[in-house]
Amino acid sequence: MQARIRAAQYVRMSTDRQAYSIANQQAAIASYAQRHGFEIVRTYADEGRSGLHLKGRSALQQLLADVLVDEPEFSAILVYDVSRWGRFQDIDQGAHYEFLCRSAGVRIHYCAEPFSNDDSLPAAIMKSLKRIMAGEFSRELSTKVFEAQARLARQGFKMGGGRRYGFHRMLVDEFGQPKGILQPGQYKHLRSDKVIIVPGPADEIATVQKIFRMCAWRGMSPRQIALRLNNAGNVTMTGRPWSGILVAHVIRSDMYRGVLTYNRHSRKLGGRDVLNDKSEWIRCEGAIEPLIDERTFRTANRRLSERRWSKSDHQLIKLLATLQARTGRLSVRDTLDQPGFPVPTTFARRFGSFREACALAGYIRPQILYASVHPTLLFRACDLLEDAATAIRSSGGRVEVSEVDRTLMIDGKYRLGATMVRTMSTAPHTTWRARLREGFDIDWLLVGLLNRTDNLVGYAVLPESRFGKTRDVYISASRIRAANNRIESLSELYSILRQ
Structure with a gap:
């Protein structure tokens, strides 16, 4: 055999x-x-x-x-x-x-x-x-599934995902009769069942309404609102403190005015998650009971947009002239000390250098404070941010670049800024000082560490919570790297941001 x-x-x-x-x-x-x-x-x-x-x-x-x-x-x-x-x-x-x-x-x-x-x-x-x-x-199956989901989204049904702050997911049968609230981790089982969005816990609704009021009618920035919420003991759905970026997400979300939006992002055939053009979004007006009235929502979003500093060249020069008239001088440090003021790189990108922008504003001074130092560091910080975006994408992360304030939005959750700092002292007690300017709404700051000859010797990744009232953090080379979140390569960055 x-x-x-x-x-x-x-x-x-x-x-x-x-x-x-x-x-x-x-x-x-x-x-x-x-x-x-x-x-x-x-x-x-x-x-x-x-x-x-x-x-x-x-x-x-x-x-x-x-x-x-x-x-x-x-x-x-x-x-x-x-x-x-x-x-x-x-x-x-x-x-x-x-x-x-x-x-x-x-x-x-x-x-x-x-x-x-x-x-x-x-x-x-x-x-x-x-x-x-x-x-x-x-x-073909992907196309058919998307068409079916798009049809249901146009009817006001939620297509997957967890609940949003201030809302519950309600399971309904084929006749639209409620079957119960879906708890975290629970999903519909029967094909005939659907999921709709309904108002959530009363305390969360009150917090959402407070966020919109503080932004729309008191002119507070997302970071100021987050500090106010944290001081009052409010926390997010996960029990964590609020951050400026989370507050901004709430303000921008159409859900709070009763609009269900589908297909903002897509991941087709197992590919990368991409942000779709607004023309591809599927919106269903009135699908959700609004938590915020239309006037308050529009006012809050207008104020938020104004803070993004999408200003014309004339408006930027006028801002510098107004600051110079008030303080009697203009310097990079002066702009950094102004809450909500455009970052110096904005002026450098628009006018060639910060010095040129000051000259156009009518302020000419041979020795502008830090003029011989900071413009170089500012441009290197822009390069560092681009390198960080490349490294995060290579690690599987999703990155959106804000050309207005030169920050990165990571996975739609965290905003990352970047800066370059020179050492304040030499070995054996090498120390750097990183500063987070007022009004800079980020969750993490990537710090490029330079030696006295401006050579890059490493990085530090600092959470916004590390910066106290002085807005300064001192980084010591003699301390263990973990204490400073110091990294040798940007390939380590994404894993730290996800911790």
Whole structure:
């Protein structure tokens, strides 16, 4: 009796079709193995995993590692069909993984396909067509799912995600009758059920209304509002203190005036999360009971927009002239000391240098304070911010750049600013001083550490909470790095921001 060929089976189930259940695949593979003389000695199973990418498919990754790194205990791999191997959008990706296995002496057999994987021309053509069809199925399914979700969003139903501050998620049946409030971590189970947004806890509603009043009618900045809330003992849904950026998110959200917005961001076919153009947003007016009246909402957002300093050149020069008339001088330090004033890099970017902007404002002085030092550091800080954005994107983070105040919004949650500072002393007690200017609404400050010759020797990543009343933080080279959040490379930045 001829010995059976030792084989491994690879099975994968997504959530697209029940016919592809793990049990069904294994039954079909077992029947194929019995007919063709294979003995299944190893099973690799990816349950509930999409076939779009290799990422997240630990079983397939282990299979490839066993084939390529170790001496495998099998000489064949049995797969139900081409789509179970993967629905890769680039058909060469699936072919590449198969080629790696074949090069290691392990051949793949597709048990339910109407062709034999024997390297013949008809088999190669059929296999390529099947790979194209597998990828196209995912594209078509993605389009159909989006169209269905968009239709429901236009009807005022919430499409996934957790609750927002001040609201609850209410589960309703197919007739619109309430079935209960969904708690954190709970999601609808029946396809006929839908989720709507309803007003949430009374204390959260009161906090939201307080935020809008303080911004709209008292002219307070997001950071000032956050400090007021924290001093009053208010916390976010996660129990953490408020920050300026979280307050700004509340003020900008259309939900609080009763508008449900869908498709702001999208992640199609397993790709990166992208911010869609406003023309692609799907809005449903009146889908939510508003917590804020329209007049207050518009006033608060207008004040918030004014703080972003999207001013014309004439308005910027007028601001400098007004400051000079009040203080009798102009310097980088003077602008940094003014709450809500445009950052010096704004003037440098618009007019070539801060000195030129001052001259246009009618203030000419040979020795403008820090003029020989700060412009260079300011431009280097801009370069540092661009390098940080590149590093965060390389680490998988989502970055939005604000050209107005030169900050980065990370994953839609944290705002990062950057500065460059020279050492105040030399070894063995090397020290730097980082300063957070008033009115600079950020959650983290990335500090580039320079030595006396302006060479970059490292970085510090400081949370906004580290800056006290003096707005200064001293960074010592002699202390352990963890105490200062010091890092050697920007590749470490994203992991610190996510802590």
